[in-house]
Amino acid sequence: MATPSERAAKPATIRDVAAAAAVSIGTASKALNGRGRLRDETRDRVLAAAERLGFRPNPLAQGLLAGRTYTVGLVTGDSYGRFSIPVMLGAEDALGSGQISVFLCDTRDDPIRERHYVDRLLARRVEGVIVTGRRTEPRPSIGRDLPVPVVYAMTRSADESDISIIPDDEGGGALATRHLLATGRTRIGHVTGPERFQAARDRARGLSTALAQAGLEPAGELLFGQWSEEWGRQAADILLHAAPDVDAVFCGSDQIARGVAETLREAGRRVPDDVALVGFDNWEPMALGCRPPLTTVDMNLGEIGRLAARHLLDAIAGRPAPGGVLTVPATLVPRASTRRST
């Protein structure tokens, strides 16, 4: 049974390397970092010793001296992770290639835990913080005079001087709508989540604007409700009564779209022949499992994370961007649910 001390056969330090190469510590450091002037023979000797001992500089010591840690904190409240995970991975990707490591913190949407974690991150001297969430609704700032820069991704700080990066919901709504128009649909209904969500309002606005530009109006009322399949099923019923001639439905989420698809099928309307369907989120298991597979709007969550990371890196490097909300364009993912019937 390996005790920690056996197992953790103390990593070699620069002292060990220096001793093995019969030089001073300072010289070893210079050889390893290519600083100063050294005889080639000396340098090679040190490098060989380092190689042999498997030497890796201790980043704690380096950071201590440089006053940097090359770490950032990633604070998420999204225990389910459906939206924030792609954002987190995008951020991790962008930061990781910059040799920055990421501390993960899950606040479970609890402000107390959040405060606690932010404190701990600051104690660890992270150089920046990214905050992600499950919704893009404005949330309280984690603090306006933190000693390090903060970027909000896939969530939005209520403080206008913070930097927030969110998907372009309005643009996504317009994108979906123009796609439906391009396939010849003109009587387009809308079923979406609760009106209290800005994302729902923005997507609806994208639809209305794009329709207005084509001289059209939505078919039936805009149906705000829940983000669930069940609401999709109910709303489709409502829509079929209010606007029986509807030939397309733009839905505020893929889950809603699945519910709508089910009711449409049971009402004898064929998708896409009679009614075309567009979802939102490009949540693949949902969108691909739908019958037929669902055309949907992809928010490019990974790109949101990457952009947030780049902004954070800039701010860390002393080039802070002005505060405000930045949006990342959405992308349309065409599938069978809007195929032209020919």
Place this chain on the structure above:
Amino acid sequence: MATPSERAAKPATIRDVAAAAAVSIGTASKALNGRGRLRDETRDRVLAAAERLGFRPNPLAQGLLAGRTYTVGLVTGDSYGRFSIPVMLGAEDALGSGQISVFLCDTRDDPIRERHYVDRLLARRVEGVIVTGRRTEPRPSIGRDLPVPVVYAMTRSADESDISIIPDDEGGGALATRHLLATGRTRIGHVTGPERFQAARDRARGLSTALAQAGLEPAGELLFGQWSEEWGRQAADILLHAAPDVDAVFCGSDQIARGVAETLREAGRRVPDDVALVGFDNWEPMALGCRPPLTTVDMNLGEIGRLAARHLLDAIAGRPAPGGVLTVPATLVPRASTRRST
């Protein structure tokens, strides 16, 4: 708006505290850590100064001296995150309460990136590593003579001497089956994922064993196929022809179960009155969106993560567990799809 230089107002060091309290650095340290003997008045004075200056010990400096970093690495290859995220959050939860911070690494299932990240983690002197995955299939060990302990969670090392923590698929299968038996079903079919997956085989074995104990056999063949809804739809057709008197179906995933539910409904079989249905995963958006809401088996992914974290903490503390595979019991989540008809 704070400029970077204003913003990075050098955190207070113990020197500052000592100066403010008019004591030596050593005394300040003792006061802050409750070591040594100090007059109450002195201790209070130091604490007050620390409070006033917002002093937080620099963990780099502490770690440097103690030879510890209080960090672990979390390596995941599951870019989608559906399974590994709950595991990660469970692990983060257990580690976080132990004051250990977690470095997140996404390998995108690429062995090169994985190697790279493990190297970087070791360079950062993490005290342990947790590896998570999207599937519980055996995977290559990340290395058997790493200087720190490693625990695999929701994935399984091909090296038997590593510690792997995975869900109890067989027990989960048995649990689902006994639940169906308890509601009076006796002709139980099975639709699941590809046979090459050990998880699929184990779940099927759980079913077969539980049925055998009741003196029963599965209805029709065990239908191995894909993890998709589409396969669920196809397989339900097959099953209805092969065993028209089937009165329950246990499915290897919630997605499959949804496909099965759809075909059953279209074939005029009522769920749960004519045919009861059990899924696997307790993937809530899928299970709750199903009509009717799906009874399913929850693998307790968070618990897998927490258990992995506890094992890792034990190993770090010098109490390594023997290598091998540990399973976490699954839980049945009863919903309408198996409600007794009465």
Place this chain on the structure above:
DNA sequence: GCGATGCGAGAAAAGGGTTTCCCAACAGCT
């Protein structure tokens, strides 16, 4: 042959905190 130059390498400090060791002062005892 002598000063100037440059090369190569070591010594030392810095960075922030903990811990051990040591010392001064004071109280209590005979």
Place this chain on the structure above:
DNA sequence: AGCTGTTGGGAAACCCTTTTCTCGCATCGC
């Protein structure tokens, strides 16, 4: 008064690495 014991606090070493400063020595030019 002198000795012992206790208490409170300071000095310094240590962790590991980087960087600056210094210095010995050899070479070069004059």
